[in-house]
Amino acid sequence: xxxxxxxxxxxxxxxxxxxxxxxxxxxxxxxxxxxxxxxxxxxxxxxxxxxxxxxxxxxxxxxxxxxxxxxxxxxxxxxxxxxxxxxxxxxxxxxxxxxxxxxxxxxxxxxxxxxxxxxxxxxxxxxxxxxxxxxxxxxxxxxxxxxxxxxxxxxxxxxxxxxxxxxxxxxxxxxxxxxxxxxxxxxxxxxxxxxxxxxxxxxxxxxxxxxxxxxxxxxxxxxxxxxxxxxxxxxxxxxxxxxxxxxxxxxx
Amino acid sequence: xxxxxxxxxxxxxxxxxxxxxxxxxxxxxxxxxxxxxxxxxxxxxxxxxxxxxxxxxxxxxxxxxxxxxxxxxxxxxxxxxxxxxxxxxxxxxxxxxxxxxxxxxxxxxxxxxxxxxxxxxxxxxxxxxxxxxxxxxxxxxxxxxxxx
Numbered sequence: 001x002x003x004x005x006x007x008x009x010x011x012x013x014x015x016x017x018x019x020x021x022x023x024x025x026x027x028x029x030x031x032x033x034x035x036x037x038x039x040x041x042x043x044x045x046x047x048x049x050x051x052x053x054x055x056x057x058x059x060x061x062x063x064x065x066x067x068x069x070x071x072x073x074x075x076x077x078x079x080x081x082x083x084x085x086x087x088x089x090x091x092x093x094x095x096x097x098x099x100x101x102x103x104x105x106x107x108x109x110x111x112x113x114x115x116x117x118x119x120x121x122x123x124x125x126x127x128x129x130x131x132x133x134x135x136x137x138x139x140x141x142x143x144x145x146x147x148x149x150x151x152x153x154x155x156x157x158x159x160x161x162x163x164x165x166x167x168x169x170x171x172x173x174x175x176x177x178x179x180x181x182x183x184x185x186x187x188x189x190x191x192x193x194x195x196x197x198x199x200x201x202x203x204x205x206x207x208x209x210x211x212x213x214x215x216x217x218x219x220x221x222x223x224x225x226x227x228x229x230x231x232x233x234x235x236x237x238x239x240x241x242x243x244x245x246x247x248x249x250x251x252x
Numbered sequence: 253x254x255x256x257x258x259x260x261x262x263x264x265x266x267x268x269x270x271x272x273x274x275x276x277x278x279x280x281x282x283x284x285x286x287x288x289x290x291x292x293x294x295x296x297x298x299x300x301x302x303x304x305x306x307x308x309x310x311x312x313x314x315x316x317x318x319x320x321x322x323x324x325x326x327x328x329x330x331x332x333x334x335x336x337x338x339x340x341x342x343x344x345x346x347x348x349x350x351x352x353x354x355x356x357x358x359x360x361x362x363x364x365x366x367x368x369x370x371x372x373x374x375x376x377x378x379x380x381x382x383x384x385x386x387x388x389x390x391x392x393x394x395x396x397x398x399x400x
Contacts (some may be wrong), residue, residue, distance in 0.1 A: 048380075048381030048382075049381060049382065050379050050380065050381070051380055051381060051382040051384065051385030051386075052347065052352075052375055052376075052378075052379075052385070053347065053375065053379075057379055060379070082260075082263055085259055085263060086256050086259045086260045086263065087256055088256070120345075120346060121345065121346065121347050121373060121375055122345060122347070122372045122373050122374065122375075123343075123344070123345030123346075123347075123348070123370075123371065123372045123373055124370075124372055127287065127372065128287075129287035130285050130286075130287065167263065167266070167267060168270060170267075171267070171270055171271055171274050175274070175278070182278075182285075183282075183285045183286045183287065184286050184287055184288055184290075184308060185287045186287050186288075186355055186372060186374055188374070188375055188376055188377040189376075189377045190377060191377040191378070191379060199377055199378045199379070200377075200378065200379035200380065201379060201380045201381055201384060204379050204380075
C-alpha cells in the first residue's frame with residue numbers, strides 16, 4: 001500500500017501547525033461574527049415571547065450556549081492533556097493552555113447570566129443546588145489550571161501538572177451535566193438533549209443553536225490565535241521563529 | 253508494551269478509579285445533595301424536620317389564600333401524593349403561581365404546617381409562545397372533559 005502524501009500528523013509539529021492556524025483563525029472569526037449577528041437577530045426579533053416567563057427567558061440565548069461551551073471546552077482541554085501525556089507531543093499541551101481562558105470566560109458568563117435570570121424567575125440570584133455548585137466548581141477548576149501552569153517555570157513540568165489537573169477535573173463535567181437528573185435541584189432540566197425531542201418552540205431552538213455555533217467558531221478562532229502566540233513563545237530558540245518574528249516586525 | 257501504551261493505560265485506569273470514587277462519594281452524600289425534599293419524604297420522616305430545610309413541589313391549584321393582615325400568604329405544596337400547608341409572609345417571585353413548581357425553605361411547626369422564610373419559584377424546561385401554551389391548555393381541558 002502506498003502512503004498518501006497528506007498526513008494529518010504532520011500538523012502535530014508546531015512549525016507546521018503555526019501557518020495552518022494562521023490561515024484558519026480568520027475564517028472562523030468571520031464565521032463567528034456572522035453567526036453571532038444572525039443568532040442575536042433571531043433571539044431578539046424572531047423568537048416569540050415565552051408563555052411563562054415573558055421576555056426574561058431570552059437570557060437563554062447567551063446562557064445555554066455559554067454553559068455548553070464551558071463544559072465542552074473543559075473536555076477538549078482534558079483530551080489534549082491526555083494526548084500530551086501519552087504521546088509527549090509539544091503542541092497538545094499548548095492547545096490545552098490556549099483553551100483554558102476561553103473556557104473560564106464562558107463559565108463565568110454562564111454563572112453571571114444565570115444569576116441575572118434566576119433573580120426575576122426563581123426569586124434568587126444564587127442558590128446552592130447541585131447544578132449551580134458544580135458549575136461554580138468548574139470555574140475554580142479553570143482558575144486553578146491557569147494558576148498552576150503559570151506557577152511552574154519549567155514548561156515540561158507545567159504541562160504535566162496542568163494535564164493531570166485537567167484530567168482529574170474532567171470528572172466534574174458529567175456531574176454538572178447530569179446533576180439536574182440525579183438530584184432534585186432548583187435548576188430546571190435540559191430542554192435540548194440527544195435522548196428526547198427538544199421542549200422548546202422551533203424558532204427559540206434555532207436562536208439557541210445559532211448562538212451555540214457562533215460560540216464554537218469564536219472559541220476555535222481565539223484558541224488558534226492563542227496557540228500561535230504560545231508556539232512563538234515556546235519555540236523562540238528555533239531558527240524559523242526568529243525569521244517569523246523578523247517578518248512580523250517588518251510588517252508592523 | 254511500549255512506553256506510550258503504558259502511559260495511556262495508566263491514565264485510563266486512573267480516570268476509572270477516580271470516577272468510581274466520585275460515584276461512591278456522591279452516592280454516600282445523596283441526602284445532602286438534594287436541594288429540597290418532597291412532601292412524601294416529609295410524611296415518611298425522611299426529611300431533616302428538626303432544622304431548617306426545603307420542601308419542593310407544585311403549588312396546589314386554588315390553594316393560595318391571603319390572610320387578613322394582607323402580608324401572610326397560605327398555600328399548599330403538593331407532589332400529588334402528599335401535600336403540606338405552607339404559610340409565608342414576604343415577597344413572592346413573579347413565577348410563583350398555582351399549578352406551578354415552588355421550593356419553600358423554613359421549618360415544620362408543631363401542628364404540621366410549614367412556616368416558610370423563603371419562597372422560590374421553580375420553572376420547567378418548556379419554552380413556548382403564549383398561543384402554543386393556550387393550545388396546550390385547551391387540549392388538556394378537552395381531554396379532562398372527555399374523561400369525565
